[in-house]
Amino acid sequence: MKNASTHPVSARGPVDHEVRDQVVAAATEHFSRYGYEKTTVSDLAKAIGFSKAYIYKFFESKQAIGEMICANCLREIEAEVRVAIAETDLPPEKLRRMFKAITQASLRLFTQDRKLYEIAASAATERWQVVQTYEEHIQKMLEEILLAGRQTGDFERKTPLDETALAIYLVMRPYLNPLLLQHSYGFNPEAPMHLSSLVLRSLSP
Template sequence: MSQTPSSVPASRGPADHNVRDQIVEAAGEHFSHYGYEKTTVSDLAKAIGFSKAYIYKFFDSKQAIGEAICAKTLSAIVAAVEEAVAGATTPTEKFRRMFKTLVSTGVSLFFNDRKLYDIAAYSAGEGWPSARAYCERIRQILTEIVREGRESGEFERKTPLDETVHAIDLVMQPYVNPLLLQYNLDVAEEAPAQLSNLVLRSLAP
C-alpha cells in the first residue's frame, strides 16, 4: 500500500537539531496534563527551560507544535490499520479489520490519553493538515480494499468506485473521526461488526 501522506509542518531551524524533538516531546507531556487550548507557547518555554523566542526558531506557532504531535498520534493509528489489513487475505476481511482497528485504537486513545485525543479531535474540527492527511490515507486504504474486492469478484462493480467509497466513508465517520467518536462511545464496541455487515451486504455482487 502507498505510504502515509506527510502531514508534519515544514521544520524551522536546523533539520537535524534534536531541540525540535525535545520541544515536541515536552509539549506532548504538557498538553497531556493541561490540554492544548489552555497551554501557551510561554508555558511550554518555561516547562522546557528555553526562551519563547528560541522555540519560535523551530515552530512558527502553537498550532505547528500541536500539528507535529497530532501527526504522530494519527500516524500511529494509520500504522495499526495498515498492519491489521496486511494480515487479512480477502477484501471482506480487510474491510472488517480496518473498521474494527480504527474504532478500537480511537477508543483506546480516548480512555488512555484523553488530552492527546482532544488534540486529535481539535485538529479534526479545525481541519488541520494532519487531520486532512489522516482522513485521506484512510480513504486511500478503503479505496484499495474496494478496488481489490471488485477485481476479485467479491464486490459489485455497477456503482462508480468514488461513489461507493464516499458512501462507506460517510457510514464510518461517526466512529473513526476523533471529533465524532467521543459522542458515539456507547455503541463503539458493537458498531464496527454491525456496520461492517451492513456495508458488506451492500457490496455483494
Template sequence: MTKHAPLPDLAARGPADHTVRDQIIAAAHDYFAHYGYEKTTVADLARAIGFSKAYIYRFFESKQAIGEAICLSTTGKLFDEVRAAVDAGQTATEKMRLFTETVTSAGLGLLFNERKLHAIAAQASIENWPSAKVYTDRLKALIESIVKEGRESGEFERKTPLDETTRGIFYAMMPFIKPIFLEHSQSILPRAQTDVTSLILRSLAP
C-alpha cells in the same frame, strides 16, 4: 502490503535542526498529555526545555503548529495500527472488517488512554487542521485499496464508481473515525460499528 507515502512535516520551519525540533515536540507531547492543549502555552514549553519563546518560534510559527506536529505523530500511530491489521487480512472482505474494527478500537484506545491527546485530535478535526486531513486522506486511500482488491478478486461489485464507493464507506464510518463523533458514539458501541460494517459489506456484494 499496501505502500503509503510518508507523513509530511506540516509544522516544520526555521533551522534544519531536528534534535531541537524533536525536543520541542517531546516537551509539548508531555505538557499537552498532562495539562491539555488549551492550558499549555509556548512559554510553558520554553520553560520546560530551557529555551526562550523566541527560540521556539524559530522552529514553529505558533502553538497550533506544534499541535499539528503532535497530531501528525498521534494519528500516524493510529493509522499504522489500522494498516497493520488490514495487511493481516487474507481477503478483501476480511480486510474491510479489520479496517472498521481497528479504526474504531484505535480511536477508542486514544480516547481512554490519552484523553488530552484525543482532545487535540478532536480540535484538529473540528478546525480542519492540515494534520487532520492527512489522516482522513490516508484512511480513504486505504479504503480505496481494499475496494480495488475486492473488485479484482470478484468479492465486490464493480458498477459503482470507485471514488463514490470510497466516499460512501468513509461517510458511513465517520461516527467511528472522527474523534468528536467517536466520543459521543460510545454508548452504541460495539453494536453500531458491527451493524454498519455488515451494511457496508452487503452494499459491496456483486
C-alpha cells in the same frame, strides 16, 4: 498496500534537529497534564530551558506544535490499520479488519489520554492539514480494498469506485473523527462488526 506518506505539519528549521524533538516531547507532556488550550509556548520554553523566541525558530505557533503531536498520533493509528489490513489477503476480511482497527485505535485515544484527545478535537474543529491528510489516507485505503474486491469478484462494480469509497468512509467517520466519536462512544464495541457486515452486504455483486 503502499506505505503511509508523512502527515505535513507547519514547522521551521532542520527536520531532524534535536531541539524540535525536545519541544514536541515537552509539549506532549504539558498537553497531557494541563490540556492543549491551557498550555502556552512560554510554558514549553520554561520546561525545556529555552527562550520562547528560540522555539519559534522551529515552530511558527503553538498550533504547529499541536499539529506535530496530532500527526504522530494519527500516523500511529494509520499504521495499526495498515498492519491489520495486511494480515489477510481477502478483501472482505480486509474491510472488516479496517473497521475494527480504526475504531479500537480511535477509542484508545479517546479513553486513555483525554488531554491529548483535546488536541485531536481542536484539529478536527479547525480542519488542520494533518487531519485532512489522514482522512485522505483512509479513503485511499478504502479505494484499494474496494478495487481488490472488484478484481476478485467479491464486490460489485457498477457504482463508481470513488463514490463507493466516500460512502463507506462516511459510515466509518463517527468512529475516526474525535468530534463525532464522543457521541458514538456508547455503541461500541459491537458497532464496527455490525457496520462492516452491513457495508459488505451492500457490496455484494
